[in-house]
Amino acid sequence: MRSTATPAEAPWLGRFLRPRHAACECDIIQWKGSGEADTPAADAHCRLFVDAAEGVIASAAFAAFGPPVVIACADWVCEWLSGRTIDAARSLTVREFEQALVLAPHERYAGLLVLDALTGALRDV
Amino acid sequence: MSAPAAIYLDHAATAPLAPGVGSAMWRVLDGADANPSSAHAPGRAAAAAIDAAAEALAALIGAPPEALVWTSGATESINLALKGAVGFAGGGHVVSVVTEHHATLDTLDVLERGGTRVTRLGVDGEGRIDLEALDAAIADEATLVSVMHVNNETGVIQDIPAIGALCAARGVPLHVDAAQSLGRERIDVAAMNIALLSMSAHKIGGPKGIGALYVRRRPRLGLAAQIHGGGQQGGLRSGTLAGHQIAGFGAAADHARAVREAEQPRLAALRDRLAQRLSAIDGVTRNGSGAHVAAPFLNVSVAGVHGDALLTGLTEGVPALAVASGAACSAAKGQSSYVLRAMGRSPREAGASVRFSLGAATDVAAVDAAAARFAEEVARLRALASAA
Numbered sequence: 001m002r003s004t005a006t007p008a009e010a011p012w013l014g015r016f017l018r019p020r021h022a023a024c025e026c027d028i029i030q031w032k033g034s035g036e037a038d039t040p041a042a043d044a045h046c047r048l049f050v051d052a053a054e055g056v057i058a059s060a061a062f063a064a065f066g067p068p069v070v071i072a073c074a075d076w077v078c079e080w081l082s083g084r085t086i087d088a089a090r091s092l093t094v095r096e097f098e099q100a101l102v103l104a105p106h107e108r109y110a111g112l113l114v115l116d117a118l119t120g121a122l123r124d125v
Numbered sequence: 126m127s128a129p130a131a132i133y134l135d136h137a138a139t140a141p142l143a144p145g146v147g148s149a150m151w152r153v154l155d156g157a158d159a160n161p162s163s164a165h166a167p168g169r170a171a172a173a174a175i176d177a178a179a180e181a182l183a184a185l186i187g188a189p190p191e192a193l194v195w196t197s198g199a200t201e202s203i204n205l206a207l208k209g210a211v212g213f214a215g216g217g218h219v220v221s222v223v224t225e226h227h228a229t230l231d232t233l234d235v236l237e238r239g240g241t242r243v244t245r246l247g248v249d250g251e252g253r254i255d256l257e258a259l260d261a262a263i264a265d266e267a268t269l270v271s272v273m274h275v276n277n278e279t280g281v282i283q284d285i286p287a288i289g290a291l292c293a294a295r296g297v298p299l300h301v302d303a304a305q306s307l308g309r310e311r312i313d314v315a316a317m318n319i320a321l322l323s324m325s326a327h328k329i330g331g332p333k334g335i336g337a338l339y340v341r342r343r344p345r346l347g348l349a350a351q352i353h354g355g356g357q358q359g360g361l362r363s364g365t366l367a368g369h370q371i372a373g374f375g376a377a378a379d380h381a382r383a384v385r386e387a388e389q390p391r392l393a394a395l396r397d398r399l400a401q402r403l404s405a406i407d408g409v410t411r412n413g414s415g416a417h418v419a420a421p422f423l424n425v426s427v428a429g430v431h432g433d434a435l436l437t438g439l440t441e442g443v444p445a446l447a448v449a450s451g452a453a454c455s456a457a458k459g460q461s462s463y464v465l466r467a468m469g470r471s472p473r474e475a476g477a478s479v480r481f482s483l484g485a486a487t488d489v490a491a492v493d494a495a496a497a498r499f500a501e502e503v504a505r506l507r508a509l510a511s512a513a
Binding site (some may be wrong): 047 | 146437442512
């Protein structure tokens with residue numbers, strides 16, 4: 001269901017309209033790790049790309065199909081990951097998404113979707 | 126209207142006040158706001174303003190003014206028409222269509238739970254009902270037929286003259302939801318064999334909160350009142366009449382009648398221009414063909430983008446487009462547009478659909494800017510998903 005928050009007031013709106021970490025199809029092979037996840041009914045899909053060296057994530061990018069909040073969560077996590085250790089990334093929970101983007105309960109699934117994609121990406125690095 | 130920065134292409138939701146409406150309302154508020162049921166001179170002045178509005182609205186639909194019942198809007202009119210007709214008859218068989226507005230569908234659900242038999246006809250890929258199927262349903266002891274003239278999502282026009290002829294041939298009254306057709310399509314209740322016609326003011330530039338139901342006088346059609354009280358309007362709809370609202374509706378009707386012949390072709394040309402530009406975008410398909418779609422409407426589905434993302438991107442981006450989607454909920458939950466799904470679109474196609482509805486202020490610049498913005502947003506969302 002579409003967010004009941006007024007979109008103009010939703011904290012995730014800016015990230016949806018102006019994401020800074022979208023992956024380019026042209027260079028996805030350069031990324032060391034990638035993981036993807038779908039919502040159960042395939043209404044949304046997220047793929048995360050990460051680069052890491054010596055246990056630290058250098059950068060991350062995303063590609064996503066889905067509601068605005070999915071794109072916002074994917075963009076936010078890419079920013080959050082940069083400079084963090086892989087161990088810190090593995091300990092990330094949906095609570096951080098909820099707090100950072102002020103997700104409504106019905107938007108929580110977007111954070112979980114992105115977390116699932118992140119789990120897959122971290123397996124490769 | 127609020128949001129002045131937006132390109133407003135949502136006239137099917139509501140239209141800005143038409144010229145003369147605000148002043149007509151103010152004249153009543155400022156000088157004729159007595160109770161129109163009162164016998165004294167101020168009351169008669171208020172009643173005269175209402176009579177003038179009734180004349181204007183009646184002229185728009187080819188009806189006698191005394192056949193109008195003022196309501197709070199099309200939803201109440203539809204409730205009065207359906208519940209009133211069924212209630213007066215003590216039940217029966219109502220024939221309607223799956224793509225009706227929820228004002229009709231939900232009312233029919235209530236009637237069905239109360240024991241009324243309801244048949245909901247399907248539509249073809251263009252959103253039109255099969256007249257043979259309708260005739261067969263009418264022949265099955267139908268007591269009322271209810272069909273919307275112009276669909277609120279797609280703008281698809283049902284063939285009301287033919288439907289009315291079928292109903293008349295079998296002696297079954299026809300109720301028409303004209304919320305989206307009033308002032309846009311030609312309506313002649315007598316020639317079209319319409320027994321009941323539901324109307325709303327704010328779709329034609331009148332104020333919100335006022336509507337009307339045309340009730341055929343001859344042959345007499347029995348309706349059971351749904352709002353009881355002071356016995357106003359022949360007991361069909363009690364409550365003190367809102368003179369200023371009615372005057373506004375009348376002024377909007379006058380304006381619509383004056384400009385319709387010129388305005389609708391102008392909007393059709395703009396709509397076709399918009400459709401042509403959008404059709405250049407890969408994966409855009411039109412819902413409803415031009416020949417059977419009311420002039421201001423264009424509904425398109427877009428492949429490869431998510432409906433919520435597209436609508437939010439259009440409405441919140443720059444320049445903002447004030448457009449609508451038939452899909453308030455995600456396609457995955459099966460709650461995408463029931464109208465488009467009834468026309469054979471997949472849930473995902475129905476989910477990523479956008480309705481443009483043009484109006485008096487729409488011009489070439491607005492249409493071209495909207496088309497450019499739409500193309501830009503589709504490209505942006507597809508790029509975000511391209512590596513997924």
